[in-house]
Amino acid sequence: MSRQEHPHSRVEQHHHMILLQDDAFGKWLDWPSLVDALRRGHEAGVDAVERLLLSEVERGAEPQNHLLIWPAWRYGAYCGAKLVTVFPGNSGRAGAATNATVYVLFDGRDGRPLAVIEGAEFTLRKTAADSALAATYLARKDADRLLMIGAGAQAPAQIRAFCAVCPGIREVKIWNRSFAKARALAAALARDGIRPDAAGGEAHLSIEATDDLEGAVPQAAIISMATAATSPLLEGVLLSPGTHVDLVGSFTPEMREADDATLRRGSLFVDSRRFTVAATGDLAIPIASGVIRAEDIRADLFELAGGRHPGRTSDTEITVLKNGGGGHLDLMVAIALYERALPEAG
Secondary structure, eight states: OOSSSOTTTTSTTOOSOEEEOTTHHHHHOOHHHHHHHHHHHHHHOOSEEOOEEEEOTTTTOSSOOEEEEEEEEETTTEEEEEEEEEOGGGTTOTTOOSEEEEEEEEETTTOOEEEEEESTHHHHHHHHHHHHHHHHHHSOTTOOEEEEEOOSTHHHHHHHHHHHHOTTOOEEEEEOSSHHHHHHHHHHHHHHOSOTTSTTTGGGOEEEEOSOHHHHGGGOSEEEEOOOOSSOOBOGGGOOTTOEEEEOSOOSTTOOOBOHHHHHHSEEEESOHHHHTTTOHHHHHHHHTTSSOGGGEEEOHHHHHTTSSOOOOSTTOOEEEEOOOOHHHHHHHHHHHHHHHHHHHO
16 A cells, blocks of 8 residues: 555445454455565555553562553554553463453544454464565575474464465474474364465475474574574574574563574574564674674665565575564554455444
């Protein structure tokens, strides 16, 4: 959508707010469409983005509860905010999740509420599509082997997103500290299918768990990490030329998934210079220790999508993407889902 285009020209007659839940993505916004929406969203840009964290510190609550808010605005079009509650004490409590997510989308011209989007799927899909969009610029076109490090909630979304944008992937391996958890995820994905819309594509895709991380890393064309690691799991010395590394898990300045050698060997990219460089330990720690400099980061997704950087420049280049997220991505996803869903849901 260009800045001049009327944001609601297709749906001006609708004036009531719609509610969208986890199943909305399956109905209206498949992986290729979502990645393309993020590409167009980066081309159009976002004018204002912030992040706010409120914590229950006055009460001295233990474990501590949090409310996070990510507002963003594309002037003259849309504005909105994602709200997330984190209540760790709910773990193991029947009927109470530790996290809850709601996105509220508004008309950016008159402030009308347009949609409420609820459910964990929103953030899972946003995060994975962010990585997948980067892979369209940074992974080799013939990438055929994906290694997923981590088997938590984010892992299946990462795998599905990469397989959607990298049609050459024929082998998926999953490594996790708990081999049983990796095996369970591999079995679930094999049962449900990774590319359910691709005619005949599923038969040529092998999915298996591995307990040999050192052996799996050199074989992979794409490595995606979505872990809670606080010290590096990925050793850069093991990377083969041409590998693309996708780092998702480190979301605080203290967390880290990849070692110094990974960052020294790789061409470094981020999804957003503003939100990713200082906020994630995968970059903040090696910058502070002098291993890399902030200036070593070659481009972010705004520069890649805008054609201001070519992305991968050779088949032997190792590329490293740090996915840090941000409210601009949430707004892009909310706009895309709303515009796809409204003709039917409205």
